[in-house]
Amino acid sequence: MAGRRRxxxxxxxxxxxxxxxxxxxxxxxxxxxxxxxxGVNPPSLYAAFGDKKALFAEVVERYLRTYxxxxxxxxxxxxxxxxxxxxxxxxxxxxxTDPARPRGCLLLSVPELVAHRRAAIDAVEAKIRADVxxxxxxxxxxxxxxxxxxxxxxxxxxxLARDGATREExxxxxxxxxxxxxxxxx
Amino acid sequence: MAGRRRxxxxxxxxxxxxxxxxxxxxxxxxxxxxxxxxGVNPPSLYAAFGDKKALFAEVVERYLRTYxxxxxxxxxxxxxxxxxxxxxxxxxxxxxTDPARPRGCLLLSVPELVAHRRAAIDAVEAKIRADVxxxxxxxxxxxxxxxxxxxxxxxxxxxLARDGATREExxxxxxxxxxxxxxxxx
DNA sequence: TGCGGTCTGTAGCGGCCCTTATAAAATGGG
DNA sequence: CCCATTTTATAAGGGCCGCTACAGACCGCA
Numbered sequence: 001m002a003g004r005r006r007x008x009x010x011x012x013x014x015x016x017x018x019x020x021x022x023x024x025x026x027x028x029x030x031x032x033x034x035x036x037x038x039g040v041n042p043p044s045l046y047a048a049f050g051d052k053k054a055l056f057a058e059v060v061e062r063y064l065r066t067y068x069x070x071x072x073x074x075x076x077x078x079x080x081x082x083x084x085x086x087x088x089x090x091x092x093x094x095x096x097t098d099p100a101r102p103r104g105c106l107l108l109s110v111p112e113l114v115a116h117r118r119a120a121i122d123a124v125e126a127k128i129r130a131d132v133x134x135x136x137x138x139x140x141x142x143x144x145x146x147x148x149x150x151x152x153x154x155x156x157x158x159x160l161a162r163d164g165a166t167r168e169e170x171x172x173x174x175x176x177x178x179x180x181x182x183x184x185x186x
Numbered sequence: 187m188a189g190r191r192r193x194x195x196x197x198x199x200x201x202x203x204x205x206x207x208x209x210x211x212x213x214x215x216x217x218x219x220x221x222x223x224x225g226v227n228p229p230s231l232y233a234a235f236g237d238k239k240a241l242f243a244e245v246v247e248r249y250l251r252t253y254x255x256x257x258x259x260x261x262x263x264x265x266x267x268x269x270x271x272x273x274x275x276x277x278x279x280x281x282x283t284d285p286a287r288p289r290g291c292l293l294l295s296v297p298e299l300v301a302h303r304r305a306a307i308d309a310v311e312a313k314i315r316a317d318v319x320x321x322x323x324x325x326x327x328x329x330x331x332x333x334x335x336x337x338x339x340x341x342x343x344x345x346l347a348r349d350g351a352t353r354e355e356x357x358x359x360x361x362x363x364x365x366x367x368x369x370x371x372x
Numbered sequence: 373t374g375c376g377g378t379c380t381g382t383a384g385c386g387g388c389c390c391t392t393a394t395a396a397a398a399t400g401g402g
Numbered sequence: 403c404c405c406a407t408t409t410t411a412t413a414a415g416g417g418c419c420g421c422t423a424c425a426g427a428c429c430g431c432a
Contacts, residue, residue: 003378004428027213031420041381042421048379052420114349145358148351152342152359159341160334163300172331173338180366189408190398217390227411228391234409238390 010048013038018059018067022102026056026110060113063106070095071120071154080136081127082181085150089174092154096161097170104158121151138185146182153177196234199224204245204253208288212242212296246299249292256281257306257340266322267313268367271336275360278340282347283356290344307337324371332368339363 016038020029031052035042049055064072070091078084096104107116125147131137157170202224206215217238221228235241250258256277264270282290293302311333317323343356 002430003376004380006379030418032418043423044380046421108345111348117349142358145355146362148346148355149359149362152346152363153338154342155345156338156340156342159294159345160338162297163303165334169331169334172328173335176332176335176366177338177363180362188400189406190410192409216388218388229393230410232391
């Protein structure tokens with residue numbers, strides 16, 4: 001047996017909500033804001049997504065699969081850590097200043113998402129260690145320190161973007177950071 | 187004519203409040219939190235500092251004169267931009283992980299303080315331009331880009347510190363960033 | 373067409389937010 | 403000693419918060 005049909009597109013609404021949290025953060029985005037933005041009334045919202053926390057969790061999950069997927073892709077697709085990091089920094093410069101989206105990175109803007117950030121840095125570190133193991137990078141490479149530096153750079157870029165930095169400025173940051181990359185084994 | 191004397195030390199209370207805003211940010215710190223923390227009741231707090239916004243403004247002003255003064259000092263006291271930036275990054279690594287204080291930088295953690303951040307980057311840029319003018323740095327130096335890179339680095343360090351990074355990790359970031367500094371004119 | 377089931381809109385719950393009205397307590401000058 | 407003045411404590415006002423009870427609208431199936 002079926003009942004009355006849902007009057008809104010779940011994915012579409014979830015995207016609107018993603019952008020709202022992305023713009024203002026978790027606390028600063030009220031459920032009333034979301035109902036106003038989406039036209040979906042509170043009971044329907046709660047029936048479709050659960051409470052605010054669960055809704056935000058789904059937003060984060062979705063963000064990772066869409067807007068924020070580029071970093072994981074670069075780490076998976078590029079052959080070396082250097083190539084992956086270069087691609088991440090360059091794509092971050094454009095993604096974080098995309099005029100069609102909120103600026104910066106959602107995962108880097110919400111304090112509670114530490115675990116995601118740690119995981120990202122760990123992934124970079126693993127990619128660096130693989131290059132050290134395969135002889136692309138010298139054995140003296142400080143894999144962890146370098147990964148943390150990349151994390152700091154991306155985070156700085158996201159913050160600058162939120163403050164209104166231009167794409168060119170973020171490009172400068174990316175380029176400068178890459179000059180700090182260790183020379184490969186000849 | 188005089189009346190009843192104030193029962194709390196204004197500076198002491200302001201420091202407690204500074205640390206509260208520093209820890210949790212502006213919105214997440216309620217006036218009730220502050221009265222609980224300081225033992226000062228709302229009417230006394232409002233009489234001494236004005237409303238929450240004015241109180242926060244005074245906190246920022248005080249922070250700039252105390253905890254956050256090291257960057258301006260370095261820019262004023264060091265002879266070259268390179269020396270100033272090196273000192274800023276090294277002092278940031280220790281200051282942002284000082285166990286006796288909240289982690290990271292208040293000015294870099296509160297979104298509304300964009301103007302302060304811009305001013306800081308401008309100051310770094312001016313210091314770089316001075317070195318270019320005096321021949322310490324090559325005329326091809328991209329002063330603005332380099333200053334923005336320094337801003338991104340410091341901001342990244344602050345964010346990492348808030349996420350629990352160690353002093354050593356921030357030291358890595360500082361060291362790596364400094365290797366991106368352009369070679370001086372021989 | 374009637375009926376169980378799902379979604380919708382309204383309206384409101386208790387709780388915390390920032391702020392302030394009120395009145396008592398403490399002070400120094402005349 | 404009393405009075406003007408200042409700070410204190412209690413308590414509450416008005417507003418927004420996340421969330422939900424309720425009742426009506428809509429649906430597929432019998």
